[in-house]
Amino acid sequence: MRFTWDIFCTVIDNFGDIGVTWRLARQLAAEHDLDVRLWVDDLGAFVRLCPSADASLAVQEVQGVAVHYWAAQWSPVAAADVVIEAFACELPPAYIAGMQGRERPSLWLNLEYLSAEAWVDDCHGLPSPQGKGLQKYFFFPGFSTRSGGLLREAGLIARRRAFQCDIAAQQAFLHDIGVARASGHRLISLFCYENSALSSLLDALAESVQPSLLLVPEGCVSAGLKSYFGLEHISRDHSYERGALTVQLIPFLSQQDYDYLLWSCDLNFVRGEDSFIRAQWAARPFIWHIYPQQDEVHIDKLQAFLDRFSVCLDGACSEVLSALSMDWNEGRNMAQSWRRYDAASPVLAGHTADWSARLAEGENLAYSLVQFHQNWL
């Protein structure tokens, strides 16, 4: 018997929520022989990540997953064996009633955002009574063995290694997205939220000894780039130079192509959750722009990650990374922290590769979810 899984995703903003749930849905279907439905309330966002999909279809089969438009007006369907509400989205009341009405109630999981904080380990997998005999379980991705692990599909590390050893494949990929890498240029990808530290980062790169080619997905920080270069319009038809810095816009990439980009670059600026995780599998140095919040609670979360990441890193390099990360996330001038980071980059590159290899020995999230279901049964 194939188990049925429903994953519900509301797109709050950007692409993080749908990015994570789409990867998870694919992996569950492909690697665990499950019937997976992905319910998403914004097919436009989904299609940006999966260009082969059609935003006008209420139901479509994509890469083994039944992708359903989650309309505001809910049409009742039979509840699945396992139900994941991603990031605490609210399930339709009628669907919850259906979960209760089954001969054996559905396993109800709230998949939370990734955090490196210690409290995650104490809360992972705990039940949350919902009344009428239903329990919801909190499922926390994380970096420790007591958490739910990280999304990592089978064969990912081998594919990345093969790609990173294959110069021709890298050149072909870059060529396909319109990038020609000049010899001696440092290749950097930039994916971040609007950031008042951007201009100081660009200045620092412009003043560096080593030339940099900065690749920015179209639409990302375009206001900041236009302001920096004093232009009303920027486009993929041109590149923009200042000192040792060249900025080039690239198309918004599918998840697969974004992986190739991360694998190709010497340094990746990433944001949110999905690209943050993928940067770690890329095993190349990365700087995380965490989702900012008004009450600054994101800084604790950032620090928790930096603390965990830096455990086997020497104190000086750890401090350099922390300073740059905090400047970037708090919108401060990055001139000084960039210079120090630049000097420490060979050590940080080695450390990031080691970190990635250690993480790859841990549990992956999809497997943890399947195991949790089996144990629950």
Place this chain on the structure above:
Amino acid sequence: MKTAQEMKPNSVMLIDGQPWMVQKAEFTKSGRNSAIVKMKLKNLLSGSTTETVFKSEDKVEPVILERIAVTYSYVADSVYVFMDDEFNQYELSEDDIESVLPYIVDGMTDICEAVFFEGKVISVDLPTTIVRQIVYTEGSARGDTSGKVMKPAKLSNGTEVKVADFCEIDDWIEIDTRNGEYKCRAKAPF
């Protein structure tokens, strides 16, 4: 209904018809994660405990338990008997009063509260502060008078508490029943 965040230690909520008392509640808010409350709950009927997580805004059903003032009478065959001022007797097992058992002593005069759920007595609460007599403790080792140096002492029912180093045998002491901690020396309650 209340939100989970409003439930504090010792408050009681109804889950699937069972009364659960909050023994511990920890609020966490991190990044984009849901604000959550991790709770340790005790089932007031079965005595079982469990750990749970609620979103802080989850609605829960609070329960106001009926309480009647009682005093301790006696124990027979591990059944503890309490009496109200109309001489009605209420029998409770050791399990029912597990949390207060260390402070039950013969002759105690504390005004306690018998706790009822759906008409049935399910437990007894002691006052927050009680006075008990030390039946044994070692002499003061260091002559400390600050009250910061602690040593073990035994009550008449064998319960051991940490008391100030200057306390002596036959001294009366105040104990906080919420955490079992010694508060200060006290006068005899009679």
